[in-house]
Amino acid sequence: MDLEEADGDTESLSSSFLISSESPSTGVDVDNLSSWKGELSLLELFLSSQQSRTATNTSMLNVHLVPHTHDDVGWLKTVDQYYYGDRNNIQHAGVQYILDSVIDQLQQDPARRFIYVETAFFYRWWKQQSQNTRRIVTQLVNEGRLEFINGGWCMSDEATTHYSAVIDQMTLGLQFLNETFGECGRPRVAWHIDPFGHAREHASIFAQMGYDGFFFGRLDYQDKARRMKTKEMEMLWRASESLTLPLADLFTGVLPNGYNPPEGFCWDQSCNDAPIRDDPDLEDYNVDEIVQRFLNVSYNQFSQSYIKLIKVNVLYSTPSCYLQELNLANLTWPLKTDDFFPYADDAHDFWTGYFTSRPALKLYERLSNSRLQTCNQLEVLSGPKSTSGPFGEGDSDTMKRAMGVAQHHDAVSGTEKQHVAYDYARRLATGWAHCEVLVRNSLAVLSGSESPRVFCENLNISVCPLTESSQKFSMNVYNPLGRTVSWPVRLPVNGSLYSVTDTNGKAVNSQVGNYVCMSFKLICNIYDMKSSSLLPLLSVSINNKSVLMYVFKFLKVTFDDTTGLLSSLTNLETNQTIRLTQNFYWYNASAGNNKESRQPSGAYIFRPNSSDPFVINKTAEIQIVTVSSTVQEVTQWFSPWVSQVVRLYEGHSELELEWTVGPVPIADGLGKEVITRLDTDIESSDYFYTDSNGREVLERRKDYRPTWDLKQTEPIAGNYYPINSRAYIKDDKHQLTVVTDRSQGASSIYNGSLEIMLHRRLLYDDFRGVGEPLSEPGEFFDGLVARGRLLLTLTPPNMAADVHRPLAQGMVLQPLLSFQDGTPLANTKLEFTGLQDALPPAVHLLTLSQWDKDSVLIRLEHQYQAEESKTHSQPVTVNLQKLFSTLEVLGASEMSLGANQWKEDMNRLQWNTGSQFFISLTFEQIITLNPMEIRTFLLQVRQL
Structure with missing residues (x-):
């Protein structure tokens, strides 16, 4: 029914706004639906006629009620435990019961609607349903009463995820929905109501996938207060400075209550709001009171309109319906061009710790992404025998699902309980075990050799039983990048008498000590290594002596002869030198006993109790210096729990810093947030630059936000x-770039400095729900030992992208090594390339994956921003028919980025910002890629 104000004012206003109304996230049994029914009983007070339930009214204020559920794909419990409702002593939650309840209740009333997000859970539930239930659900989807929102395998984190893995997990979920429900199952709205800050690249991805809008729940408390005051809780997000307008424009709205209903309207079993007592004979009858309270909430959420409203029309709705109404209003929206980081929910509560939390899991996820891309590519290039070959049944699907789960905002983010983190890692390991079989089969097909292949999982700690025990072995190297790369490899061996030869029998330049170290250009090659009479190269111990490192024509590095720390870096090609001092520090994590706030550091929150970190050691003991024609390295010891190897490789223009941190000591009762800081004489003037999910780069400025006047409290x-x-960081002449091997937190606190957080070990929970401190146990020690790499480049700013872009892609997609005992058999094919020619330097092969029996999915991207590179920030062409060496391309159809609709059928809502755009879509076999453009094609192929 229509709700009228008592005074009968004749003024009216046609408008809409959205209220999210979460169903019980705790999960309830089908026979115990009190909380779900309780919520609906309130709605029935407002929704008395079929007409008012399904349509808006142009003469009223339309209130769109959106029943939904937020189901974490792991957090306090594992994915399985959440689905089945296991371990309810941790959290009372069972996702399967929520879905059972929703389907039952939707059938009770044709006016009811519901939205669902996490395809990982729905996929599992769907597999268990009868044909009759599937028919009912399909009908609900076709009627628009059960609507899928977002549609990815999970609701991904936005800070610590790489764009390639985000696109993959979205594609996985969208493909299932498309195959199961067709067009009616295609999500049209992105829904990120829980991630802890929001990345511009995510908005760009959603826009390119054809979404009409994006809703989220968390933004900085200062930003929210300003937007509430200026009525800018809804905006148009322009999410790319390079893509042609409006390809990356996305309508974005902030839900004022997060994923919760308005205060006083929660009937989840975990809530304490008073029930509705609708019997007029009861003494505590409260319907009138609740109706008035609902009206007040409606008016307040409607931006405190200065027009006095007389009527409210309330309807069950979805975000898609709400967006349609806003679009029809043809209003002009404010523009947003930066991102929503960092996120704080109070003055001393910045959610910036999770950028680094669980560094080992973050690296494992990144390496797993690289392995998955290799698995996908080899499945395509080697054909059907890859999944059913000499080494058994293999598949890539298990790994795809494991990686999809790992992108969840409580997975790679590091904000889960410890036993859940173990479960994420176990899933990735299981996924790789399935892919490993596929890879073995594929390499057997491509090389013609079925000799057993071994994958050494512990090379990061110099452990590989085959290479350490065999006098003769071969190394298979597969490069998943679409271009030739130079990649250093270090292998542990038994002794120092080894020689290395390439596919042509020529010697590979290598250093042999207690390991073999080599650097070579590769596509997919086999290298032969056998015992020889080579002498070990120089390895000497020194103490606080002057050390000068050179590598051919690229870099010169010096160390201070007193402190043992790095002192300068020189680019010999450009004749640039900067002062460079690097050291390790730790911030004393707040225990929550600070007089300003009770907030401690935890899995989410980073809160040091002082702005000045403690230096771990003012000097570094230089223990080993190795000099050869292949590699030069210096080993530095800063403390029993911090060490580093500084390396320069032949033919490489970057400096490698391989750090080892841990176990972080806590016997002193202090939690520690460990950083490395690079101090230079670059005049960066409080500016620094960070990537957004691995793609476009954003400018940052100390103590500043582009959107509002920041009151800095931390x-x-x-x-x-x-x-x-x-x-x-950069100035007019110099740019120092740091490329990382995983997601981390970073800042520039001082002019000319760049600091990166490497590890965190804390003693207290931060009161954001995890309920345990972030103090990871180690496998061999009392505490986690983390090891990683930073790559440093020094260039003029106008040349930097040509170096760091391919370097970053190489860190993400690393060559896969496998080993065979003995020398290759005579009939073994020693070299293979899946491409007819290397891709142009500006083009990256983002995706190559089997779609169905006769089709493959390919994504090609331009990896440079507009005006970023004089050489490469130009349009570039690729011939789709002349890409592959093992496939004949019979046809090609362009798709959306999410691969769930044809590009020609994409028809997004257009939003008014005061200017107009026109897009022309064409397609040819020779395609053009513009800066930052990703193009997705479904290729019909035949195996050659």
Whole structure:
């Protein structure tokens, strides 16, 4: 029914706004639906006629009620435990019961609607349903009463995820929905109501996938207060500076209550709001009171309109319906061009710690992504025998689902309980075990050799039983990049008498000591290594002596002869030198006993109790210096739990810093947030630059936000930003770029400095739900030992992208090594390339994956931003028919980025910002890629 104000004012206003109304996230049994029914009983007070339930009214204020559920794909419990309702002593939650309840209740009333997000859960539930239930659900989907929103395998984190893995997990979910429900199952709205800050690249991805809008729940408390005041809770997000307008424009709305209903309207079993007592004979009858309270909430959420409203029309709705109504209003929206990091929910509560939390899991997820891409590519290139070959049944689907789960905002983010983190890692390991069989089969097909292949999982700690025990072995190297790369490899061996030869029998330049170290250009090659009479190369111990490192024509590195620390870096090609001092520090994590706030550091929150970190050691003991024609390295020891190897490789223009941190000591009762800081004489003037999910780069400025006037309350944590692959500082002449091997937090607190957080070990929970401190146990020690790599480049700013872009892609997609005992058999094919020619330097092969029996999915991307590179920020062409060496391309159809609709059928809502755009879509076999453009094609192929 229509709700009228008592005074009967004749003024009216046609408008709409959205109220999310979460169903019980705790999960309830089908026979115990009190909380779900309780919520609906309130709605029935407002929704008395079929007409008012299904349509808006142009003469009223339309209130769109959106029943939904938020189901974490792992957090306090594992994915399985959440689905089945296991371990309810941790959290009372069972996703399967929520879905059972929803389907039952939707059938009770044709006016009811519901939205669902996490395809990983729905996929599992769907597999268990009878044909009759599937028919009912399909009908609900076709009628628009059960609507899928977002549609990815999970609701991904936005700070610590790489764009390639985000696109994959979205594609996985969208493909299932498309195959199961067709067009009616295609999500049209992105829904990220829980992630802890929001990345511009995510908005760009959603826009390119054809979404009409994006809703989220969390933004900085200062930003929210300003937007509430200026009525800018809804906006148009322009999410790319490079893509042609409006390809990356996305309508974006902030839900004022997060994923919760308005205060006083929660009947989840975990809530304590008073029930509705609708019997007029009861003494405590409260319907009138609740109706009035609902009206007040409606008016307040409607931006405190200065027009006095007389009527409210309330309807069950979805975000898609709400967006349609807003679009019809043809209003002009404010524009947003930056991102929503960092996120704080109070003055001393910055959610910037999770950028680094669980560094080992973050690296494992990144390496798993690389392995998955290799698995996908080899499945395509080697054909059907890859999944059913000499080494058994293999598949890539298990790994795809494991990686999909790992993108969840409580997975790679590091914000889960410890036993859940173990479960995520176990899933990735299981996924790789399935892919490993596929890879073995594929390499057997491509090489013609079925000799057993071994994958050494512990090379990061110099452990590989085959290479350490065999006098003769071959190394198979597969490069998943679409271009030739130079990649250093270090292998543990038994002794120092080894020689290395390439596919042509020529010697490979290598250093042999207690390991073999080599660097070579590769596509997919086999290298032969056998015992020889080579002498070990120089390895000497020194103490606080002057060390000068050179590598051919590229870099010169010096160390201070007193402190043992790095002192300068020189690019010999450009004749540039900067002062460079690097050291390790730790911030003392707040225990929550600070007089300003009770907030401690935890899995989410970074809150040091001082702006000045403690230096781990003012000097570094240089223990080993190795000099050869292949590699030069210096080993530095800073403390029993911090060490580093500084390396320069032949033919490489980057400096490698391989750090080892842990176990972080806590016997002193202090939690520690460990950083490395690079101090230079670059005049960066409080500016620094970070990537967004590995793609476009955003400018950052200390103590500043582009959107509002910041009142800085945490001078360290409030200046931390996520980096997924790189960060840099620069002035007019110099740019120092740091490429990382995983997602981390970074900042520039001082002029000319760049600091990166490497590890965290804390003693207290931060009161955001995890309920345990972030103090990871180690496998061999009392505490986690983390090891990683940073790559440093020094270039003029106008040349930097040509170096750091391919370097970052190489860190993400690393060559896969496998080993065979003995020398290759005579009939073994020693070299293979899946491409007819290397791709142009500006083009990256983002996706190559089997779609169905005769089709493959391919994504090609331009990996440079507009005006970023004089050489490569130009349109580039690729011939789709002349890509592959083992496939004949019979036809090609362009798709959306999410691969769930044809590009020609994409018809997004257009939003008014005061200017107009026109897009022309064409397709040819020779395609053109513009800066930052990703193009997705379904290719019909035949195996050659």
